[in-house]
Amino acid sequence: MKVSYYPGCTLKTKAKNLEESAISSMTALGVELEELPRWNCCGAVHSLAEDDLIHHVAPVRDLIRAMERGSSRLVTLCSMCYNTLARANRIMREDEVKRKTINEFMREEKDYRGEVEVVHFLNFLRDEVGWEKVVERVKRPLDGLRVAGYYGCTLVRPREVAIGPPGHPEILDEFLRAIGAVPVDYAGSNLCCGSYQIVANPEAAVDAVSRILGGAVGAGVDAMVISCPLCEFNLSGSQKGLLEDGRISREVPLFYFTQLLAVALGLEEGACRFDLNDRVAVDLLRSRNLVHC
Amino acid sequence: MPIQISDKTVKRGFIERVMKLSGQDIYKCFQCGTCGGACPMSGSMDAVPRRVMHMVQLGMEEEAGGGNTCWTCASCHTCTVSCPRGIDLARVMEAIRLLTLRKNVNHVEPSKLEKEEIKRLPQIAMVSCFRKMTS
Numbered sequence: 166m167k168v169s170y171y172p173g174c175t176l177k178t179k180a181k182n183l184e185e186s187a188i189s190s191m192t193a194l195g196v197e198l199e200e201l202p203r204w205n206c207c208g209a210v211h212s213l214a215e216d217d218l219i220h221h222v223a224p225v226r227d228l229i230r231a232m233e234r235g236s237s238r239l240v241t242l243c244s245m246c247y248n249t250l251a252r253a254n255r256i257m258r259e260d261e262v263k264r265k266t267i268n269e270f271m272r273e274e275k276d277y278r279g280e281v282e283v284v285h286f287l288n289f290l291r292d293e294v295g296w297e298k299v300v301e302r303v304k305r306p307l308d309g310l311r312v313a314g315y316y317g318c319t320l321v322r323p324r325e326v327a328i329g330p331p332g333h334p335e336i337l338d339e340f341l342r343a344i345g346a347v348p349v350d351y352a353g354s355n356l357c358c359g360s361y362q363i364v365a366n367p368e369a370a371v372d373a374v375s376r377i378l379g380g381a382v383g384a385g386v387d388a389m390v391i392s393c394p395l396c397e398f399n400l401s402g403s404q405k406g407l408l409e410d411g412r413i414s415r416e417v418p419l420f421y422f423t424q425l426l427a428v429a430l431g432l433e434e435g436a437c438r439f440d441l442n443d444r445v446a447v448d449l450l451r452s453r454n455l456v457h458c
Numbered sequence: 459m460p461i462q463i464s465d466k467t468v469k470r471g472f473i474e475r476v477m478k479l480s481g482q483d484i485y486k487c488f489q490c491g492t493c494g495g496a497c498p499m500s501g502s503m504d505a506v507p508r509r510v511m512h513m514v515q516l517g518m519e520e521e522a523g524g525g526n527t528c529w530t531c532a533s534c535h536t537c538t539v540s541c542p543r544g545i546d547l548a549r550v551m552e553a554i555r556l557l558t559l560r561k562n563v564n565h566v567e568p569s570k571l572e573k574e575e576i577k578r579l580p581q582i583a584m585v586s587c588f589r590k591m592t593s
Contacts, residue, residue, distance in 0.1 A: 179581075206585060208589060213480070214480070215478065215481045217556075318532075322534065322538065322539055324539060331539055357532050357534030359532055360534060361533075362530065364579060364584060364587035365591055366530055368502065370532075372501060372502065395582045398580050398582075
């Protein structure tokens with residue numbers, strides 16, 4: 166099976182461990198992720214003003230690239246890209262006036278009416294590959310590893326683009342069970358990590374992170390899985406400071422969920438790019454004999 | 459501190475602009491405070507979102523736009539999905555930000571970021587921050 170895939174900017178630089186582990190895992194599961202030709206930055210955040218249509222042009226252009234290839238679906242990995250593409254797509258499907266203006270502005274492109282469906286990798290894994298097949302292909306189950314799924318904001322808010330029931334998404338728990346890990350409930354799976362405030366107001370963002378990590382530590386997790394490079398940057402980058410200040414009692418090993426998928430599928434360690442993770446994450450897997458790097 | 463409200467203080471143009479930009483009926487807010495209770499950033503705000511909503515209802519342009527609330531908002535939409543009146547507060551915050559940014563004022567100055575900081579930050583952090591905080 167082949168499916169069109171949108172990587173997004175950060176997956177090509179700081180989050181190669183998200184992209185490379187995802188592509189290798191899908192290949193192992195019999196799915197080829199075909200990178201969209203001539204893709205551009207989605208804009209990272211959805212524009213919320215009624216009169217601001219110019220910022221929808223970038224994500225819509227990506228959707229047109231997918232339509233041109235005859236793709237009915239576009240799979241994304243980064244949570245923020247998913248949110249931005251899915252919300253722009255809804256506007257093109259549902260708002261006739263805005264759709265007309267955007268299409269007229271992009272005269273050089275084919276008219277777009279929301280023909281493509283934006284699908285997050287997790288939903289694709291569940292609905293197209295299926296948990297049964299994942300379970301079947303697991304060679305190195307993460308037996309006993311207690312893992313907290315972290316959704317953050319953009320996978321679950323607003324409601325109209327949520328990848329699962331808002332407030333009670335279960336898809337990461339289902340994923341974790343499929344790869345043999347034990348999903349752990351904790352306060353914080355849907356809390357915001359402070360997002361872009363890490364640039365403008367880092368203290369406020371670190372406060373937000375402390376509540377998420379504090380919840381995970383309190384629940385006794387071994388590790389946490391995420392899907393967003395900005396969440397990863399905020400959570401991972403704030404840990405040492407929070408530990409020094411005594412605001413958390415230990416560091417939490419963080420992984421992109423696709424890295425644990427690749428480990429469970431028995432893929433070679435190079436595909437996981439653990440060199441981009443914190444040492445504490447690699448040490449955990451080594452202590453469980455799951456990796457040897 | 460008591461606030462004087464009169465025809466002279468209520469900036470009706472401001473109320474209209476916020477409602478038009480956000481597409482939200484700000485008069486629906488009945489001051490329950492659910493938004494601020496849910497907001498992960500409210501501890502760092504001068505005024506919780508409920509107060510800012512009240513300021514907008516009362517046409518207090520300087521107070522609503524002059525505090526740090528809209529600039530501390532991370533657009534996480536927790537308020538939006540929590541509001542019992544169905545108000546998309548994230549859009550109201552965006553409208554208040556834009557009324558400042560559209561005067562050609564940047565809240566964050568990209569050129570002032572240290573070289574090392576730019577190297578350290580992922581694109582996703584800079585693009586999203588500049589989208590929300592520069593004109």
